[in-house]
Amino acid sequence: xxxxxxxxxxxxxxxxxxxxxxxxxxxxxxxxxxxxxxxxxxxxxxxxxxxxxxxxxxxxxxxxxxxxxxxxxxxxxxxxxxxxxxxxxxxxxxxxxxxxxxxxxxxxxxxxxxxxxxxxxxxxxxxxxxxxxxxxxxxxxxxxxxxxxxxxxxxxxxxxxxxxxxxxxxxxxxxxxxxxxxxxxxxxxxxxxxxxxxxxxxxxxxxxxxxxxxxxxxxxxxxxxxxxxxxxxxxxxxxxxxx
Amino acid sequence: xxxxxxxxxxxxxxxxxxxxxxxxxxxxxxxxxxxxxxxxxxxxxxxxxxxxxxxxxxxxxxxxxxxxxxxxxxxxxxxxxxxxxxxxxxxxxxxxxxxxxxxxxxxxxxxxxxxxxxxxxxxxxxxxxxxxxxxxxxxxxxxxxxxxxxxxxxxxx
Numbered sequence: 457x458x459x460x461x462x463x464x465x466x467x468x469x470x471x472x473x474x475x476x477x478x479x480x481x482x483x484x485x486x487x488x489x490x491x492x493x494x495x496x497x498x499x500x501x502x503x504x505x506x507x508x509x510x511x512x513x514x515x516x517x518x519x520x521x522x523x524x525x526x527x528x529x530x531x532x533x534x535x536x537x538x539x540x541x542x543x544x545x546x547x548x549x550x551x552x553x554x555x556x557x558x559x560x561x562x563x564x565x566x567x568x569x570x571x572x573x574x575x576x577x578x579x580x581x582x583x584x585x586x587x588x589x590x591x592x593x594x595x596x597x598x599x600x601x602x603x604x605x606x607x608x609x610x611x612x613x614x615x616x617x618x619x620x621x622x623x624x625x626x627x628x629x630x631x632x633x634x635x636x637x638x639x640x641x642x643x644x645x646x647x648x649x650x651x652x653x654x655x656x657x658x659x660x661x662x663x664x665x666x667x668x669x670x671x672x673x674x675x676x677x678x679x680x681x682x683x684x685x686x687x688x689x690x691x692x693x694x695x696x697x698x699x
Numbered sequence: 700x701x702x703x704x705x706x707x708x709x710x711x712x713x714x715x716x717x718x719x720x721x722x723x724x725x726x727x728x729x730x731x732x733x734x735x736x737x738x739x740x741x742x743x744x745x746x747x748x749x750x751x752x753x754x755x756x757x758x759x760x761x762x763x764x765x766x767x768x769x770x771x772x773x774x775x776x777x778x779x780x781x782x783x784x785x786x787x788x789x790x791x792x793x794x795x796x797x798x799x800x801x802x803x804x805x806x807x808x809x810x811x812x813x814x815x816x817x818x819x820x821x822x823x824x825x826x827x828x829x830x831x832x833x834x835x836x837x838x839x840x841x842x843x844x845x846x847x848x849x850x851x852x853x854x855x856x
Contacts, residue, residue, distance in 0.1 A: 491738065506821045508814045510785055517789050518755040532820050558819040565820035590741035600745035636752035645789075648756045651781045651814055652825075 494594040495661040496633055497688030498647075499670060500569055502695075504654035507532060507567035512552040514649030515571075518634060525620045526550040527631040528571035528646050534560040535697045543697040568691075568698050569655060571646070572597060572618040572631035573679065576686030580610035580619060580630075589628070595660075595688060596633045604628055615683050633657075660688070756784050757794035765797065769846060776847030786810055786845065811839040 459467075507530055515521060515528045530551030534544040544560065551567075558565050574597050581589040581597060588603035589610055604627035611619040611628055622629035634644035642648070643657045658667035670676070670692070677694040678687040691698075737743030762783040763770040773779055784790055786805055793800045817827045842850060 503822050506814055506825055507818065510813075514756065514784075514789070519752075534820075554813055554816070555818060555820065557817060560819070566822075567820055587741065590739065590745075592746060593738055598745070598749055600742050601748075602745065603742065632749055635746075636750045637754065637756075637758075639750045640754075642754070642756075642758045645756050648758060648782050649785045651785045653780050 491593040493661060494638075494659050495688075496574065496595050496638060497658045497660050497667070497690060498571075498574075498633075498644075499656040499658050499667055499676075499690050499692065501654045501656075502566055502568060502691060502693040504652040505530070505567040505569055506652055506654075507551060507555045508651065509551045509554045510649040510651060511569060511646035511655060512550050514645040515631075516552065518637075518645035519632070521629075522623055524549070525622070525629075526552075527618075527629070528569065530555075531568045531570060532558065532565070533568060533695065533698060534558065534563055534565050535695065536560075536563040540697050564695070566695065568694075569646075570616065570618070570679075571689065572633070573616055573685065573687035573689040574631075574633060576688065578685060579613040579615060579683075583609045583613040585609065592635070596635055596638075597630070598632055598635060599628055599630060601625055601627050601629075615680055615685065616687075658690070754791040755789035757789075757791040759783050761794045762790070773846045776849055778846065778848060807840045807845065808838055810845070811843075 509530060511528055512526065512530060515526075516523075519527060521527050529547055531545050531547045532551070532555055536542075536544075548555065555567070574595060576591075576595070578589070578591070578597050581591060585607060586603050586605055588600045588605070589597060590600065591597055606621065606626050606628065608621055608628065611621060614630075619628050619630045621627075634642075634646075637644055638657065644655075647655045647657045656667070659665045660667065667690075671690065674692050676690045676692050678690060679694075679698065680687075732742050732744065734743030734745075734747075735741070738746060759782040766783075769783075773781075787802055788805065790802050793802050812830055815826060815828055817829050821827055839845075
């Protein structure tokens, strides 16, 4: 075959484009943090939550969450003795300033911290028309703020109400499980600030993580299990009335 | 009239398809971000953007490296499992530059009440006080030291 110099020059960029395709599907090339070694979840112990709101404040400072919007919040439940299917729930300012003394008498009272469940089969990522919501190989659901159009489908799709429309970014926003912290070997801001250890970051792929012993010895539940979202937010002592 | 050749049509058609394919590949290579598909079906650079956020909370290990005396005192009291920044606030800036950025001492009265004010929804067994009845006009820190809050005199914890 006789190929002139001009033809080779024309072929080179084409070859470069083709080679990029070969390289593009090369997974896992993060330098110091190996994503496939982790599978993140969180343990929330309701019997330890005192409703102080430290997690909400810490999350807001760590992630610049705008006021009156929440990536995590705390709810207070009052379940009366005779009507357990209809609990009274309140969450003044997401619990960011703590809770005033409960007025309700009798029944059962407790706090439930809430945040993104980082579902394995997340409804939010399934409805996104542009693929802006994605799953990292270590099991965190994140939003690509450059892809997000702000169509709000995901906000409606999330059965846990964990997403909001960011007023400045004009995109959907949610808990990132402090991805900038956990990839550096730190725990999330809410877990760091929780004074009672009611929240604990869990690495389900790490056999030495205390989560495994805890899951074996406690009655642990996820929120709305009938929706089969594959939630990785494990609640200890969760009451059936919690939605 | 020249001889009619079917193959000539096919070659031209194939040429049109080839041109379309090349056009498609060129547009694709321009439109798709370079890092797309690096870790999965999403833009890999988005992970870098999200994980490069600056820290606000330094983490208790960073505190304990420079303040082992406080960590030692705290490890003996009932507040042993509380992380430093839970009370002292986010201090990553102080940890990065301890000389210039000094942390503000938290106001004790508000700090204690944040967790220890009475509330029926708190777990039973968690120490709670009615602020007005309990203080008797004093500040918390006149009896309880936050790093080790048990009362030394009287033997009551």
